[in-house]
Amino acid sequence: MALKVLTVDDSKTIRMIVKKAFQSYSCEVYEAENGVEGLAAATKEKPGLIILDITMPVMNGIETLDRLKADADLKNIPVIMLTAESGKDNVVNIVKKGVKDYMVKPFKGEDLIERVRKIVPLEARGEEESSETKVARYFSQVDDVVVLTLPAKVTRPVTVEVESGLAAKIKDMGAAQLKKMVLDMSGVSETNVLLIKLIITIFQGCQKAGIAVKLVAGAKQAEELKGFQETSQVAVANSIEEAKASF
């Protein structure tokens, strides 16, 4: 079973670095932005390891650690403190509170993994998901309409997967004489430049192949799309059904 790791840090950057450090191992990494969210996530997920920052808004790492240790269900979860504060009093204080180890920032991902290995066993991740399987999860079909569903976070790897999968899917659609696609971005949590570029690429690719595309987005997303010159004129449907009906 994959090890559940909870990283609690107000810095998204640090959470990403921690996540990246574990990506070669059979781990599920959960994220929380502060102590309150961290305690809630720990209660829900019962992680096998918590990596905890000290200086955070809402609830800092020291208070979070106190509450973890006071909770019968959570007190045995090993905690590694990851902090920019290496003062002796600080370190003595957190060690007394029962942390398994601490790391001082700046740090490298591999150093973190080395520390973790001393506390919990880490298994290398098994065979990687094939690229075909990765791409297939974005596409589905409803009647004669192919639906391309974007994930919550559109990152560079996602855009690469979608773009490469799109080329193959367009080819398949040509062979099956399918001429309609719905691009569903209603589950995307953040409208960023990568997303806009991806939408344009999808529209252009389909247009070139003679495939009609309709975009599905939430009301807030539709407003955000208007803020980008490239997507300001794109018609938006509220649901896949509405998009299908508009072909």
Added chain:
Amino acid sequence: MGIDSGEPNSSEKEFYMTGIQNVDLRGFVTHSIASVFETMLSMNLTAEDPPQRENVTTGNHVVGTVGFAGAVMGNVNVFVSRDFAREMTAAMLGMSVDDIGSDEEVHDVIGEVCNMVGGNLKSKLCDAGLTCSLSIPSITFGNSFRVESKGWDRHELLGFRNSHNSALIEIYVKNAT
């Protein structure tokens, strides 16, 4: 885990006795920022002396700030151009500059760099008996603004360079008593 006794060593005792005026703030912060850049960004920094403020503050730039307060009070400000901030973000997150999704990521990285430098300095001060707490980082960005702090006992401005980019670190410190 190797933890020492927590007793200040002789240089720290001297630090405590003489207060903040005789502390080698410049040396400590130079070492700290170089370590952050090398470890987190795989970038080497060299000192730029005298610091070239206009290289950083002309045009769009980003300033990360952390404060500390207690027996000693102070600010650490890290200034970089927006372009350098984006290069730093790409380096820290292992992506290309073109792949940076939003300024939020850039600001988070500058805030984290500032937090590491400020956190290390705060720890040094605490070890010397000057107990203080660190604030969470804040970010200021734009192309026409000036950051100034007044009434400090000590002010240091340090310049650094990486390839064609410059960075500035400004430190303000004041004894609370």
